[in-house]
Amino acid sequence: MSGPLRVLIVDDEPIAARRMQRLLRAEPGVEVVGVAQDGAAALVAVRAQAPEVILLDIEMPGGDGFALLDRLGPEAPVCIFVTAFDHHALRAFEREAVDYLTKPVAPARLAEALGRARARRAARESGEEIAELRAALATLRRALAPAAAAPPAAPMLWVTRRGQQIRLAPETLDHLTAERDYTRLHQGDQSYLMTESLGALAERLAPLGFLRVHRSVVVRLGAIARIESGRHGALRVVLSSGAALPVGRSHAARLRAWQEGERGARP
Template identity: 40%
Template sequence: MRVLIVDDEAPARARLTRLVAAIPHVELVGLAEDGEVAVQAITTLAPDLVLLDIRMPRLDGFGLVDAMGDEMPLTVFCTAYDEHALQAFDARAVDYLLKPVKPERLAAAVERARALLAGTAASRSRGMKSVSDIVESQGGFLARLLVRDSNRAYLLPVDQVDHIRADRNHCDVHARGRVFRVRRTLTSLAERLDPACFLRINKSDVVRLDAVREIQPWSHGDYRVVLHDGRTLSWSRRFRAAAAE
């Protein structure tokens, strides 16, 4: 895999260079100090993957992605700021790493990019639209959620999600004993989750059906939904009726 590093700070470029050198079967083909230099480097060097900073002079990371359009290689954003994660994945990022980038996180991101390249090549004859289809959806539904835990962002496979609860302007995602935050409304999430796997049971809760241990009749047409971890939720009569339609 051919990698280009784009960062306006020399220490950051040096660190990424060392980390990339430690990953097997990866070739560092170039360094660029801003987006304008990177445009020429991408055109000339044809990297498979760009490790891209966001805040840079002249042309920033998102400006580079916009400038390259469909010619933009796979991208892993490497930045000191966590607030751009959603925009990064809207720009079809493979991953979003916060500085100082950890070796194991970079290695995992590179392996994800390698798998995407292999999958894209294998699927061209089957008419897959783009790499973003692999990262973001399967059959039109979300395959992963962009979630946050403290100051880190993750792509969480939806089959690890047990329960999603609305909380003001975000949702809490419960997955294997941990709670993550996702900056979407519950309604927008529910519309993108496979209804064969997920069920909205009231105005505040969505559950993964395989995470449900038991459903118990309750009162006034409502039911209790007991998850495998023991949490109990309410399945309202209104949402039961909607599920039966």
């Protein structure tokens, strides 16, 4: 069962942000993990606090709310736009926002929007769990295969870059990130775009020591240098390459289980 809905408020108006905090405190099952006053601060807060929902103003100094979503890409939490203007609504829903609230926000409308956000969160978690169950089933089938059978060769990954076909060995990768329906493969300071979904690749690579730690991130376990805990219990993994990646709440238990297994395997 999912815990409290972790919410980040992004609004450059302090009075509006404080009012939104008061409204959210009256909502059961909601945890405000931070307030950001512009896009740059919001980008840092999303990566550090791993909120599940952002209440996002549109018109802010240093870039609007749509620019922030562009920068976040597939890492973007569920979005509820909150603005004083109604003429951005069509564009907001084109960006898959779950709701569009106009200021001043009525408590009943906020509760309705949060209900939609919970439904979107549940749908995301359900999709992730199905992909992970498929990967676990594939691993079990391989474990139960006849001992005399020759182990399958590790799959090679082929990507196209500047008209060239490049062959990548999975063990050379650090991590993978979702880019809409495609996946970006990260190898040191290089990256390659592959026309296969992150879910499909996570399933293929799970037997080779890869773990999905976020809805948009898969890591090679051997590349993990440390696991860090942030505020409000949010986790992130830091790789030997220096990359710091968020850990989703629904994936934290599997990461901890792997960590405990590593400790138990030490002499």
